[in-house]
Amino acid sequence: MEIICNKIFLEHETGNHPENKNRLKYFTHLPDSKIENGKKCLLLAHSKKYIEHVKQKCQKEKELDLDTPCSEKSLEVAYYAVGATVQTAQKVLQTSKSVFALVRPPGHHAGKEFGGGFCLFNNIAIAALYLKKQKQKIFILDFDLHHGNGTQDIILGENNILYFSTHLAPFYPGTGMKSEKNCINIPLAYGTGDQEYIKIINTCLKKELAKFNPDIVAVSAGFDSFGTDPLNNHLLDLTEKSFQAINEVIKKYKRFFVLEGGYSPENIKKGVEIFGENSIAQ
Numbered sequence: 001m002e003i004i005c006n007k008i009f010l011e012h013e014t015g016n017h018p019e020n021k022n023r024l025k026y027f028t029h030l031p032d033s034k035i036e037n038g039k040k041c042l043l044l045a046h047s048k049k050y051i052e053h054v055k056q057k058c059q060k061e062k063e064l065d066l067d068t069p070c071s072e073k074s075l076e077v078a079y080y081a082v083g084a085t086v087q088t089a090q091k092v093l094q095t096s097k098s099v100f101a102l103v104r105p106p107g108h109h110a111g112k113e114f115g116g117g118f119c120l121f122n123n124i125a126i127a128a129l130y131l132k133k134q135k136q137k138i139f140i141l142d143f144d145l146h147h148g149n150g151t152q153d154i155i156l157g158e159n160n161i162l163y164f165s166t167h168l169a170p171f172y173p174g175t176g177m178k179s180e181k182n183c184i185n186i187p188l189a190y191g192t193g194d195q196e197y198i199k200i201i202n203t204c205l206k207k208e209l210a211k212f213n214p215d216i217v218a219v220s221a222g223f224d225s226f227g228t229d230p231l232n233n234h235l236l237d238l239t240e241k242s243f244q245a246i247n248e249v250i251k252k253y254k255r256f257f258v259l260e261g262g263y264s265p266e267n268i269k270k271g272v273e274i275f276g277e278n279s280i281a282q
Contacts, residue, residue: 001097001098001099001100001275001276001277002091002097002098002099002100003027003030003033003099003100003102003272003276004033004035004084004087004088004091004099004100004101004102004103005024005027005030005032005033005101005102005103006032006033006035006080006084007028007032008032008035008076008077008080009021009024009077009080009081009102009103009104010024010028011073011074011076011077012070012071012073012074012077012078012104012105013071013073013074014069015069017069017118018118018230018231018263019104019105019106019118019261019263021104022265023104023259023262023263023265023268024102024104024265024268025265026265026266026268026269027102027269027272033084035080035083035084035087036080036083036084036086036087037076037079037080037083038079038080038081038082038083038084038085038086038126039079039082039083041082041083041086041126041130042079042082042121042126044126044129044130044133045112045121045122045125045126045129045154046110046112046113046121046122046154047112047113049113050112050113050114050115054070054075054078054115054120054121055075057070058070058071058072058074058075058120059072059075064115064116064120065115065116067116067117067118068105068115068116068117068118068119068120070105070120074105074120075120077104077105078105078120078121079121080103081101081103081104081105081107081121081123082107082121082123082126084101084103084123085101085103085107085123085124085126085127085258086126086127086130087101088100088101088127088256088258089127089128089130089131089216089218089256090130091256092216092254092255092256093131093134093136093216093254096254098251098254098255098256098257098275098276099256099257100221100256100257100258100259100272100275100276101123101256101257101258101259102259102272103123103258103259104259105118105119105120106118106119106123106222106259106260106261107119107120107121107122107123107124107125107126107150107151107258107260108122108124108125108142108144108146108148108149108150108151108220108222108260109146109148109149109150109173110122110150111149111150111152111153111154112153112154114150114153115150116173117146117149117150117172117173118261119150122150122151122154123258124140124151124218124220124258124260125140125150125151125154125155127218127256127258128140128155128161128218129154129155129158129161131215131216131218132158132160132161136160136215136216137160137161137212137213137214137215137216138160138161138162138214138215138216138217138218139161139162139164139208139209139212139214139216139217139218139253140155140161140162140163140164140217140218140219140220141164141165141205141217141218141219141220141246141250142163142164142165142166142167142219142220142222142260143165143166143219143220143221143222143225143243143246144165144167144220144221144222144224144225144260144261145167145168145171145222145224145225145229145231145232145235145236145261146167146168146171146172146173146222146224146261147165147167147169147171147173147175147176147185147187148163148165148167148176148220148260149173149175149176151163151165151220152165152175152176152180152183152185155182155183156180156181156182156183157181157182158182159182161182162182162183162184162208162212162214163182163183163184164184164186164205164208165183165184165185165186165220166186166188166197166200166225167185167186167187167188168187168188168190168192168225168232168235168236169187169188170187171235184204184208186200186204188236190235190236191234191235191236191237192236192237192238193227193237193238194237194238194239194241194242197238197242197245198241198242198245201242201245201246201249202245202249205246205249206249209249209250209253214253215254216253216254216255216256217250217253217254217255217256218255218256218258219250219255219256219257219258219275220258220260221257221258221259221260221262221271221275222260222261222262223259223261223262223264223267223268223270223271224261224262224263225238225242225261226238226239226262226264226267226270226271227239228264228267229261229262229263229264229267230263230264231261231263240270240274243271243274243275244274247274247275247277251277257272257275
């Protein structure tokens, strides 16, 4: 599996916030990938009004909301996170090899006209809409601890895109309690562990993939669903076994991965290695 990473993603400076540059510490030894500024792609998913809102917040107020710190440099980093994710989608389309975009800030809580939850722009939704313009059918799999309310807001009702999310509920952001149109939501009870989760993966996920028959699977890889994540603390109690089960189900498809949540660098390293099926990080 190819890794897309660049030291620019360390320049979204958030201090001691859980979403900080230390999340990528096991990958800083890798050479910088050549990435593009994705500003031109933002209108695929976001309104002009929202894009300007983010710009003003980053330049003047230094936070999008109380949970989401940002700076003028964060704006540029977020543009490159979008660009790197679109490039990742392009690579999969052209080469069929799996690719993992290790970007920050994350994106799945950013909707057409809103952000928050540590997210400025929706990296994976933009990439999915780009692929749709290339006549592709895209299955977005989101296994983050939290529901991707922004992704749902953007792709709800889009033909040739299916969103499938497993997430703890009721929990932040308070959405995803039921399925809507092309958004399949699987709310998980507190304390859900590997046994129950793997059953969902081997039944519901496998069934929906076969039914939809996507050209590409786009994965919102939120490793805060590991039980040992500091923002999870075993509320959702998954281990490596659950991610290995996901990998077994999706590995026959063209696929790419985009980092969402996950606030233990060790778990991010472990997760990337599971989907890469080898030891990538040091």
